[in-house]
Amino acid sequence: MTKGPTKKRPSYKRTFSKNPAFYGEVGWKLRAAREACGLTQTEVAERLSVPQSQISKVERGKTAISLCLFAEWCMLTNADASTVLKWSMRA
Numbered sequence: 386m387t388k389g390p391t392k393k394r395p396s397y398k399r400t401f402s403k404n405p406a407f408y409g410e411v412g413w414k415l416r417a418a419r420e421a422c423g424l425t426q427t428e429v430a431e432r433l434s435v436p437q438s439q440i441s442k443v444e445r446g447k448t449a450i451s452l453c454l455f456a457e458w459c460m461l462t463n464a465d466a467s468t469v470l471k472w473s474m475r476a
Contacts, residue, residue, distance in 0.1 A: 409446030411455075411469055416444040418464035433457050 419429055426444070430437040433454060442448040450458075459466045 392420075405446060408443075409472055409476035411450065412446040413446040414469045415450075415455075415458055415462070415464065418459070418469070422462045424462070429458070429461065449461060 404419065419426070425436050426440045433440075435473045439448070443450045443454075455469075456466065458464070458470065
């Protein structure tokens, strides 16, 4: 039995490189939410079970953020996910 052609899944790298400003703005808004709650990067990292360096990279827009991590971060900091993602409407 032969299989048909398989579709390639888009990679985060490709998506990230096309629109790095998106991650920069999302990171900036997540940082603002963290600071508004009085949390440090280390505290957020511990609560989300990720390295502190990943929190730093996300906040600086240097890496993509997974949907799960994004949702957990928003819940932790009481950030409105739709507000954080709203930037795309401006372009």
